[in-house]
Amino acid sequence: MAFHVLITDPLSKEGIQVLEQQENLQYEFATDLSSDELLTKIETADALLVRSQTQVTRQLIESAGNLKIIGRAGVGVDNIDINAATERGIIVVNAPNGNTNSAAEHTMAMLMALSRKIPQAHYSLKNQQWDRKKYVGVELKNKTLGIIGLGRIGAEVAYRAKGQRMNVMAYDPFLTPEKADHLGIDYGTVKEVLNKADFITIHTPLLKETKHLLNEEAFRQMKPGVQIINCARGGIIDEEALYQAILEGKVAGAALDVLEEEPFHHHKLLNLPEVVATPHLGASTVEAQENVAVDVCQDVIWFLTGGVVQNPVNLPSLPKEVLRRIEPYFHLAEKLGSFLIHLTQDVIEEVNIYYSGELAGVETAPITRNTVKGLLTRHLGDHVNDVNALYLAEKRGIHIHENRTTTTKGFTNLLTVEIVTNTEKRSVAGTLLNGLGARIVQVDHYSVDVTPKGHILMIRHQDKPGVIGKMGSLLAQFNINIATMQVDRAQVGGDAVMMLTVDKHLEAKELEALKQLEEIHQANAIDL
Numbered sequence: 212m213a214f215h216v217l218i219t220d221p222l223s224k225e226g227i228q229v230l231e232q233q234e235n236l237q238y239e240f241a242t243d244l245s246s247d248e249l250l251t252k253i254e255t256a257d258a259l260l261v262r263s264q265t266q267v268t269r270q271l272i273e274s275a276g277n278l279k280i281i282g283r284a285g286v287g288v289d290n291i292d293i294n295a296a297t298e299r300g301i302i303v304v305n306a307p308n309g310n311t312n313s314a315a316e317h318t319m320a321m322l323m324a325l326s327r328k329i330p331q332a333h334y335s336l337k338n339q340q341w342d343r344k345k346y347v348g349v350e351l352k353n354k355t356l357g358i359i360g361l362g363r364i365g366a367e368v369a370y371r372a373k374g375q376r377m378n379v380m381a382y383d384p385f386l387t388p389e390k391a392d393h394l395g396i397d398y399g400t401v402k403e404v405l406n407k408a409d410f411i412t413i414h415t416p417l418l419k420e421t422k423h424l425l426n427e428e429a430f431r432q433m434k435p436g437v438q439i440i441n442c443a444r445g446g447i448i449d450e451e452a453l454y455q456a457i458l459e460g461k462v463a464g465a466a467l468d469v470l471e472e473e474p475f476h477h478h479k480l481l482n483l484p485e486v487v488a489t490p491h492l493g494a495s496t497v498e499a500q501e502n503v504a505v506d507v508c509q510d511v512i513w514f515l516t517g518g519v520v521q522n523p524v525n526l527p528s529l530p531k532e533v534l535r536r537i538e539p540y541f542h543l544a545e546k547l548g549s550f551l552i553h554l555t556q557d558v559i560e561e562v563n564i565y566y567s568g569e570l571a572g573v574e575t576a577p578i579t580r581n582t583v584k585g586l587l588t589r590h591l592g593d594h595v596n597d598v599n600a601l602y603l604a605e606k607r608g609i610h611i612h613e614n615r616t617t618t619t620k621g622f623t624n625l626l627t628v629e630i631v632t633n634t635e636k637r638s639v640a641g642t643l644l645n646g647l648g649a650r651i652v653q654v655d656h657y658s659v660d661v662t663p664k665g666h667i668l669m670i671r672h673q674d675k676p677g678v679i680g681k682m683g684s685l686l687a688q689f690n691i692n693i694a695t696m697q698v699d700r701a702q703v704g705g706d707a708v709m710m711l712t713v714d715k716h717l718e719a720k721e722l723e724a725l726k727q728l729e730e731i732h733q734a735n736a737i738d739l
């Protein structure tokens with residue numbers, strides 16, 4: 212069956228061409244849908260592609276039966292309920308780099324329009340009025356531009372403002388005075404930026420912490436005559452407070468590309484002559500739309516066809532070279548998790564993952580997620596994936612600990628997973644052998660050498676003559692062929708382990724019959 216990609220906001224044709232080149236994929240444009248229509252449409256979609264207009268709510272996400280990925284052709288994901296997506300194991304990707312330049316250029320255009328009152332003068336002239344006195348502006352040169360949020364766009368704006376010979380002062384939680392110095396700008400706290408700037412531009416995401424960042428109190432702290440630019444998100448400015456600050460003459464002008472309610476029906480700020488505005492056009496250039504559409508469509512295809520995405524929002528993103536190094540371990544990790552869950556009937560309380568050898572020096576979080584995914588899938592089903600595995604484990608009170616050790620037992624890399632239940636501890640260790648692939652090399656304290664795939668029968672028994680024979684004949688009675696077999700023991704006549712790979716799944720009654728043999732303490736059928 213072909214993947215169904217639902218596109219609910221306008222998307223550039225270059226992105227569509229990327230989708231068209233993919234076999235087994237059908238896309239459907241369905242813009243301007245009512246929320247009820249959207250709820251119906253989403254039911255069959257494997258992927259949803261949006262910009263900022265579609266509100267991807269929890270209700271929408273929960274109505275989606277097949278949805279695996281939400282792609283945002285742009286940066287801001289405040290229109291997507293990320294927690295709801297994560298809980299359902301739906302990956303969210305965005306296209307964070309493609310519109311940086313356009314948004315920075317738009318900010319500069321707004322800054323200049325504001326300082327020289329270009330939109331107002333233009334409007335007046337178009338109304339056949341020649342008024343040169345009313346539209347006297349101010350220069351940017353030697354003025355201070357305060358930037359709140361020095362990420363991708365903020366930094367590009369800083370660079371351009373320096374070209375206008377402005378002094379730039381910025382605040383960002385990740386900016387240090389040393390970094391600022393290196394960039395040739397001044398570091399300021401929020402208070403210092405508010406106190407000193409002649410123009411203030413905001414470039415943060417809309418978050419709980421940035422909602423109404425510029426509020427009544429913030430406007431009070433600003434210089435009289437300050438001018439404000441917002442090309443980031445509506446809601447970062449308290450619009451009522453801005454309105455009052457303009458009426459009081461504290462704020463001389465504001466340039467707004469974004470508003471708290473979009474699209475809106477009537478907005479009183481727009482009636483003020485001091486306000487210039489555009490309808491969320493920061494990313495609306497041919498180039499930016501082409502970039503973000505291609506980036507996000509590429510990620511959607513990679514994800515649906517089993518590849519690795521470039522710009523995940525609800526998973527940490529990793530540089531390609533790091534990913535290339537750790538990706539081979541994902542399969543091993545998942546198999547080890549899956550192996551272990553077959554060994555216990557008890558409730559898992561704790562999972563300890565030990566990274567040894569060359570694994571001790573790599574980014575392990577994605578390997579951990581795959582291990583946990585392997586552990587949970589048997590009981591929770593296929594909706595467990597590496598997006599929601601840790602969330603689902605936490606919800607079930609399972610504590611996950613990562614450890615790095617130097618114990619490699621002679622392997623260049625060794626991944627050991629231990630589960631702790633209220634009654635027991637079980638463990639399995641695996642390695643990637645050069646040229647030979649994944650191997651399980653230890654189960655509990657026994658050494659083994661098993662490829663983690665197919666049907667495995669693990670027997671814990673007493674080391675005694677004749678046990679292997681009895682086992683073999685019983686399996687023969689069930690018409691179960693043994694493909695490989697290994698035995699290891701703690702001591703002569705003591706506890707021992709038998710690992711068999713067999714050609715078919717063992718039914719419960721067959722397993723029960725094995726357990727009836729008096730020398731057998733435990734028998735687990737493991738399907739990997």
Ligand SMILES: NC(=O)c1ccc[n+]([C@@H]2O[C@H](COP(=O)([O-])OP(=O)(O)OC[C@H]3O[C@@H](n4cnc5c(N)ncnc54)[C@H](O)[C@@H]3O)[C@@H](O)[C@H]2O)c1
Nearest residue numbers: 286287314360361362363364383414415416442443493494
């Ligand atoms: N108008 C448009 O069309 C348009 C286009 C692109 C992006 N945007 C918006 O612009 C904003 C910035 O985008 P970006 O690509 O630069 O993102 P980014 O993630 O690169 O930068 C955001 C920066 O804000 C900083 N930040 C977070 N909380 C802060 C706080 N309380 N105070 C100060 N700084 C804080 C972060 O540390 C980060 O450096 C986003 O809201 C995005 O949605 C708008």
Ligand SMILES: O=C(O)[C@H](O)COP(=O)(O)O
Nearest residue numbers: 262263264285286287494
């Ligand atoms: O966050 C963004 O990328 C911008 O706000 C662009 O939004 P848009 O895709 O709706 O133009």
